[in-house]
Amino acid sequence: MATIQEVAQKAKVSVATVSRYLNNPDIVAKATRLRVEEAIQDLNYEPSILGRNLRKSESKLLIVLIPSISNPFYTEIINGIEDTAIEQGYNILLCQTDSNPSREAIYFNLIRNQLADGIISMDPTVNRKNLTEIAKEYPLVQCSEYDEEGIISYVTINNELAAYHAVKHLIKIGHKKIAMINSNEKFLYARERKQGYERALKESGLSSYPDWVYTTDNLEFDSGRLAMKNLLNQDIRPTAVFAVSDILAIGALKEINATGLHVPEDIAVIGFDKINFSNMTYPTLTTIAQPMYQMGSMSAQMLINKISGKRTDSIILDHELVIREST
Amino acid sequence: MATIQEVAQKAKVSVATVSRYLNNPDIVAKATRLRVEEAIQDLNYEPSILGRNLRKSESKLLIVLIPSISNPFYTEIINGIEDTAIEQGYNILLCQTDSNPSREAIYFNLIRNQLADGIISMDPTVNRKNLTEIAKEYPLVQCSEYDEEGIISYVTINNELAAYHAVKHLIKIGHKKIAMINSNEKFLYARERKQGYERALKESGLSSYPDWVYTTDNLEFDSGRLAMKNLLNQDIRPTAVFAVSDILAIGALKEINATGLHVPEDIAVIGFDKINFSNMTYPTLTTIAQPMYQMGSMSAQMLINKISGKRTDSIILDHELVIREST
DNA sequence: CGTTACAGTGTAAACGATTACATTAATTAT
DNA sequence: ATAATTAATGTAATCGTTTACACTGTAACG
Incomplete structure (x- = not known):
């Protein structure tokens, strides 16, 4: 060359x-x-980009940290990030942490080594202390999940309100016994969505039994099945279920189908995220749509702004209720 | 710093x-x-990796070209690539082409600019001329899809044989009227899998009507539905369907369910790939498993070998029939 | 004791670009 | 006609490393 x-x-x-x-x-x-x-x-x-980068001490590379590439929730976000990044002359380094701190450390080092100019973190399990430390020295934004008390800017939705809307929808179509499949409450979004669930119930004078809120270990399909199995075995069986992720909801659907019950006649199910597959299930899944592409594109823009020294405020985007066959 | x-x-x-x-x-x-x-x-x-890279004129970055990140077929492959790459001190630049030549060109330039040390291409629609040209000058391997006549090394499975096994399975459980949902035959794998389908039929003395082979435009869910709709409207309705991808098969399942027919009693369905979701459908999908993780990890190893000047031969890996509820 | 070998370290030239500053030539202003 | 300004280009330092080569001092050897 x-x-x-x-x-x-x-x-x-x-x-x-x-x-x-x-x-x-x-x-x-x-x-x-x-x-x-x-x-x-x-x-x-x-x-040679190498030569140029050294001289300008910039790499035009953005690190995108996700827990797992196989979670379809992230794919649209990544599309948004990528389009915006490329448009502005950046490329992205897509990094899976597998929620593993040592994997995470590798990627944090990449920015210390100046191989990347900034980080978009979407990993909710990330070590908060490390993250804050990195954020002090380097451009960093959080997408979807964020640190309540922290000073790191973020792009997200109003999780409490979204959950409230989901449950309100179930109430509106006549349900009184509404269960929730939640993920681990160490995640902020899980806590917030539970609050929304409780507020909707309380507002309509409905009771919520602790047994009707099932907390899963992870966001996998099998956890959704297990959760539903548990809910079906309750003394008083709920007639509707709000799951905090589509994959969990799909697991619930599967379990309901497997026991010979019907959705939505016997039990209604509502998910969260509007991943592609929520449209392919039997029956198709009612869900809360997050503006994933926009979330990605805005976080990328925000990060690039930060890199070039501009300050930007955190952003809260709108969600949307998508009614399909499962309710 | x-x-x-x-x-x-x-x-x-x-x-x-x-x-x-x-x-x-x-x-x-x-x-x-x-x-x-x-x-x-x-x-x-x-x-500073920047300084080191410049001096050594290497970037320790590998480009991974995929048509679309939202296709779950690629996620396990990427895991395999990533693990192997990291183990050997490389990072990967995950690049979506959207099967768009201009997007592709951006990424090819990255290697010309020495921002990457090699490329793993998984895009079957890639411009063959460009690819061959890049491969002449830079380390490149193909994963999954490859160029029959080309000189570029690859990692793949025996598509003809895998399709043959899939159809043989349908025949074994008693089916005589077997349709196929194929993707565009500009793809080598589509041509090969069709050959396998035909060979299995011929070997068992079964007839194949041209109308029973439906060719889709793309690999999306909706194409699968459309294909199945068409097959259900044939004069002689097939009792089993072999789809060349799980997503297409899931579309077919959905369409069959929607018309009130039952799988597998009325129609059996078999897919291809064994993506995660094939396990979440109703009923669960029988499919041909590709060793995706291994494919990824071997292509990464192969590429790294090429980068360090060693020669390696192309590899053909084993597939496996996974029997579940849909047959 | 003189030679050789070697371990440990320093000097300085690369890698391939960008850019402050200097220089020259051409144009404009007085 | 001379000075001042501007446009176009060149010179050389710089970014942060690695590494060939040179050097020094100590150990081993006959």
Whole structure:
């Protein structure tokens, strides 16, 4: 691969002129410009990003931290991030933490090593202390999950209100016995959504039994099944279930189908996220849609702003209730 | 962030010694080593990957080209790639092409710019001419899809045989009228799987009507539904369907359910890939499992070998029939 | 004791770009 | 005609590493 020196030599100019042509073509004289262009063509020259990055001490790389790539919730967010990043000359380094602190450390080091210019974190299990420390020194934004007390800016939705709307919908169509499949309450969103669930019940004068709130270990399909199995075995069986993620809801659907009961006649189910697959289940899943693409694109924009020294405030986006067959 | 110079100064040694300590601690004397260690601690020093990369002209970054991150087929492959890559000190740049040549060009440029050391391509629609050209100059391997006539090494399965096994399974459980939902035959795997389908039928003396092979435009859920709708409207309705991807099969399931027919009693369905979701459908999907993690990890190993100048041969891995409720 | 070998370290040149500053030539103003 | 301004280009330092080569001092050997 040709270097800038070879181009300069061939075009009979200095490397500075070639560099100027590359970064700001207008300031080099027309005749020179043509010679440089020709040399670049002839040598099939491409500037080395390595050299440029070193000199400018920037990498134009953004780290995106997700717990797991196989969770479809993140795919649309990532699309949003990627489109915005590319548009502004950045590339993204998609990093799975598997919620594993040592994996996480590898990626945090990448930014200390200046291999990346900023981080978008979507991992709710991330070590808060580390994260805050990184955020002090380097550009960082949180997407979807965030730290309540922290000073790190974020993009998210109003989880309490969204859950409230979900449960309100169930109440509106006549349900009185409403259960919840929640994930571990160490996650902020889990706590908030539970509050929304409780507020909707209380507001309508409905009772909530502790047994009707099942807490899962993780967000996998099997946990959803297990949760539903448990709820079906209650003394008083709920007639509707609000699950805090579509995958959990799909697990619940599966379990209901397996016991010969029918959705929505016997039990109504509502999920959360509106992942692609929520549309492919039998029956199709009513869910709360998060504006995932927008969340991604806004966090990317926010991060790029931070990198260039601008300050930006946290953002809370709107959600939407999508009514389908399961309610 | 401290630089190697500051460390050197603090430890009262030359930068060369610090660098030696970093790359090969054993060759520096114990007393010196301790001083350097202390200085590194004190200054909280992390070597700049930028500087190192420039000097060594390597980036330790691997490009992974996939058509779309939302296709769950790729997630396990990516896990395999990532684990192997990290183990060997590489990071991956996960790039979606959306099967869009201009997007592709961006990523090909990344390697020309020396921002990446090699490419793993999983995009079957990739422009073959460009790909071959890149492969001539830079390390590149293909995963899953490959170029029959090309000289680019690849990791894949025996698609013809896998399809043959799938159809044989349907025949074995008594089906005689077997349809196929294929994707566009511009893809090699589509042509090969069709051959396997035909061979199995022929071998058992079963007839195949052209109308029983439906070709979809893409691999989306809706295409599967549409395909199944079409097959259900045939004069002679098939009793079993082989779909070349799980998502298509899930679409088919949905359509069958929607018309009030039952799987597998009325129609049996078999898919291909064994994505996570194939387990969550109603009923669960019989499918051909590809060793996705292994495919990923072997392609990564293969690419890293190529980068370090070793030659490696293409690999064909084993598939497996996974029998579940839909047959 | 003189030579050789080697371990440990330093010096300085790379890697490939960008950019402050200096220089020259051309244009405009007085 | 001379001075001042501007446009175009070149020179060389710089970013943070690695590494070939040179050097020094100590140990081993005959």
